[in-house]
Amino acid sequence: MGEMKAIVNFGNVPVGSRIIMDRLNTSARLMIVSDLDHTMVDHHDSENLSLLRFNALWEANYRHDSLLVFSTGRSPTLYKQLRKEKPMLTPDITIMSVGTEITYGNSMVPDDGWVEYLNQKWDKDIVREETSKFPEELTLQAETEQRAHKVSFYVKKDKAQAVTKALSEALEKRGLDVKIIYSGGIDLDILPQGAGKGQALAYLLKKFRTEGKLPVNTLVCGDSGNDAELFSIPEVHGVMVKNAQEELLQWHAENARDNPKIIHAKERCAAGIIEAIGYFHLGPNLSPRDVGDFLECKLENVNPGHEVVKFYLFYERWRRAEVAHSEVYIASLKANSLPSGVFVHPSGLEQQLTDRISALGSHYGDKQGQQFRVWVDRVLASEISSDAWLVKFNKWELSGEERQSCVTTAILSLKGSSISDGFTWVHVHQTWLERSEGKDESAWIV
Ligand code: GLC
Numbered sequence: 001m002g003e004m005k006a007i008v009n010f011g012n013v014p015v016g017s018r019i020i021m022d023r024l025n026t027s028a029r030l031m032i033v034s035d036l037d038h039t040m041v042d043h044h045d046s047e048n049l050s051l052l053r054f055n056a057l058w059e060a061n062y063r064h065d066s067l068l069v070f071s072t073g074r075s076p077t078l079y080k081q082l083r084k085e086k087p088m089l090t091p092d093i094t095i096m097s098v099g100t101e102i103t104y105g106n107s108m109v110p111d112d113g114w115v116e117y118l119n120q121k122w123d124k125d126i127v128r129e130e131t132s133k134f135p136e137e138l139t140l141q142a143e144t145e146q147r148a149h150k151v152s153f154y155v156k157k158d159k160a161q162a163v164t165k166a167l168s169e170a171l172e173k174r175g176l177d178v179k180i181i182y183s184g185g186i187d188l189d190i191l192p193q194g195a196g197k198g199q200a201l202a203y204l205l206k207k208f209r210t211e212g213k214l215p216v217n218t219l220v221c222g223d224s225g226n227d228a229e230l231f232s233i234p235e236v237h238g239v240m241v242k243n244a245q246e247e248l249l250q251w252h253a254e255n256a257r258d259n260p261k262i263i264h265a266k267e268r269c270a271a272g273i274i275e276a277i278g279y280f281h282l283g284p285n286l287s288p289r290d291v292g293d294f295l296e297c298k299l300e301n302v303n304p305g306h307e308v309v310k311f312y313l314f315y316e317r318w319r320r321a322e323v324a325h326s327e328v329y330i331a332s333l334k335a336n337s338l339p340s341g342v343f344v345h346p347s348g349l350e351q352q353l354t355d356r357i358s359a360l361g362s363h364y365g366d367k368q369g370q371q372f373r374v375w376v377d378r379v380l381a382s383e384i385s386s387d388a389w390l391v392k393f394n395k396w397e398l399s400g401e402e403r404q405s406c407v408t409t410a411i412l413s414l415k416g417s418s419i420s421d422g423f424t425w426v427h428v429h430q431t432w433l434e435r436s437e438g439k440d441e442s443a444w445i446v
């Protein structure tokens, strides 16, 4: 084990955080640190529209120079489950189990340094022993939610305060230094004092500062009690989404009412995050999903990511019949494809790009009135010459209950002499990432 560690360490920074530190050459323009349930994800929005709006905004304008951090109370098990249920992006950093587990990148490499730090004045067995003395008030949560540095229960609202007080006294007497957090008017988490969403963020910010890559702006987003700590980190902007819980609003009224960097959004969940980006002038806040017609849209935020988002959004709208059934669109897409360019379908079939676009033409409205959504994740471009980019991303399609995705690699080149002239698609190659068994491959168009 000791040897393993030596291999995966470069200098003093473990390989996990290196993944993130090295992705950006300079400080992130914006780092968003968002809670998931009822903040990034709206469980009352079965169409996930605000989440999809956020996704398009992030991939088109921020992915290439900013950092997305999810900070959730969920354990890795329940976090992965949520990702299967909702059209969520892949964050750069994932903080789980109420700030007790930090992982980096798509492969979720854990931060071992953080785990070590949390062992101070913490003993899970003692916590279990003391809490067992409150069988009336405390109901243990599912086994998946009991983690190395987190013990979680359900507690009724009217019992929460008294139990919290009694428990802190009992655990202090036993020599532990714990933090007890009440969230959503039901969940009670017991963590080491040094843990929590706020402490985890402070730890990350310290790492970035050491590397000279402190994000230019940080925006924290939350809705419930375990998010309160995020708003007490100095220097960050904060948004409590419209649907924030009583306990968070109360915390704010008592502790941060005069902080102009924290707002209570007028919009719910991810729409509230977009609202805050605009309110604090943190960067572009017009989601491509809020742009009706791309042919008329001014080319302001031109970058390969924007081009990819725009194309797949058109594709979704074309099949849902949400744009006019006009040949002008297909002609314009063909004009943006290199005549000799090739499209490699995930089945391996090769076709001229322009033929593929023609095929798309005949699918107008075939998903009309149905559940059909398309989104792209992890859109990253590398410049391969002065006028061309290799763009890699994961493309997802949700059709009814079926979800499929493929890794896509595309070469885009500049159409004219300046970036505002737009892009030409030179080559597209797709490989299945996730696919339901026995599914008709030809249903996958582009
Ligand atoms: C998530 C976790 C749960 C925790 C709650 C509040 O729902 O699954 O264990 O108590 O967040 O932090």
Ligand code: MG
Pocket (backbone or CB within 6 Å): 035, 036, 037, 038, 039, 222, 223, 224
């Ligand atoms: Mg929440």
